Amino acid sequence: MNTNTFIAALVAGFAASSVAAQTTAFDNVGAAETAVDDLQEQMEDDQDRDLSAFGTEGREIGDYGSVALRYTATSNDGDTSNDLGVGLRYGWFDGVNGIDTNASYVYGEENGTITENTLLAGVDYRRNLSDRVFAYGQADLSIDKQTTTADEYTQDIFAGVGVGYRIFNSADTQWSVQAGPGYRAAEVVGGAKVNEAAASVSSNLFVSLTDSVYLTNDTDVIYSEFATTIANDLALNVALTDTMALRTSYATRFNDLTDNSFSDGENTLGVSVVYNFN
Numbered sequence: 320m321n322t323n324t325f326i327a328a329l330v331a332g333f334a335a336s337s338v339a340a341q342t343t344a345f346d347n348v349g350a351a352e353t354a355v356d357d358l359q360e361q362m363e364d365d366q367d368r369d370l371s372a373f374g375t376e377g378r379e380i381g382d383y384g385s386v387a388l389r390y391t392a393t394s395n396d397g398d399t400s401n402d403l404g405v406g407l408r409y410g411w412f413d414g415v416n417g418i419d420t421n422a423s424y425v426y427g428e429e430n431g432t433i434t435e436n437t438l439l440a441g442v443d444y445r446r447n448l449s450d451r452v453f454a455y456g457q458a459d460l461s462i463d464k465q466t467t468t469a470d471e472y473t474q475d476i477f478a479g480v481g482v483g484y485r486i487f488n489s490a491d492t493q494w495s496v497q498a499g500p501g502y503r504a505a506e507v508v509g510g511a512k513v514n515e516a517a518a519s520v521s522s523n524l525f526v527s528l529t530d531s532v533y534l535t536n537d538t539d540v541i542y543s544e545f546a547t548t549i550a551n552d553l554a555l556n557v558a559l560t561d562t563m564a565l566r567t568s569y570a571t572r573f574n575d576l577t578d579n580s581f582s583d584g585e586n587t588l589g590v591s592v593v594y595n596f597n
Contacts, residue, residue: 382411385593402427402435419443436464451485455497457519467508470576474506477541479519493525503543507576517543531558546576549584559592566591 387406410419427435441459481499503517554568573584
């Protein structure tokens with residue numbers, strides 16, 4: 320999963336294309352990660368990755384973190400709506416061990432009726448075994464209290480361990496793959512519950528184009544007998560200052576339980592400004 324505290328961040332963006340599907344493959348830092356309005360889509364993208372590379376390669380000793388927060392309240396001809404979005408991320412690295420955590424919560428209501436209540440969270444631990452080989456453990460959670468679409472997840476939890484390998488490992492280009500077994504606990508609309516063995520495979524690419532511009536592409540697959548979910552996030556990141564970055568991303572989510580083909584997946588274009596420290 321991706322690598323994806325506290326300073327407020329201004330988040331702005333827009334959705335370009337989206338069809339009815341639900342994100343259930345997680346991008347740990349991510350990503351988790353999946354959205355009913357532009358805020359949720361941005362925050363799920365923002366928490367995936369910003370100025371840090373995949374895994375522990377290139378990371379500085381110490382900790383990092385960021386928070387994105389937005390609240391809107393609207394009243395029009397007697398109709399009211401309230402929307403809250405929070406994205407949090409925190410991690411640290413001691414030279415050998417690294418951990419990344421993230422959480423995204425979205426709540427919305429219209430005229431007193433809850434329309435959105437979604438939590439995404441993930442924890443990712445890594446330990447370097449050599450310059451190219453690393454071990455990892457991960458846990459990811461997705462809860463959607465409001466979905467009513469048949470076969471969509473109201474809860475999806477995945478925990479797993481495995482090993483990874485850095486194919487390219489230079490300052491300008493990093494490409495890592497990882498895979499391992501896990502366990503999935505899920506609930507879907509209609510009451511069906513799933514508790515079964517699962518597996519995950521991830522590919523993470525980082526390419527530095529200039530001193531202030533870099534490209535990332537992160538792909539995550541979670542497989543179990545119940546369903547296969549795929550998440551792909553392509554992003555162009557521009558460092559405006561030492562602490563502020565502009566991120567343009569295109570995310571695709573596919574779930575073979577609800578999508579007949581890959582083209583039926585959810586596609587989201589997001590633009591955001593993220594403020595970080597350390």
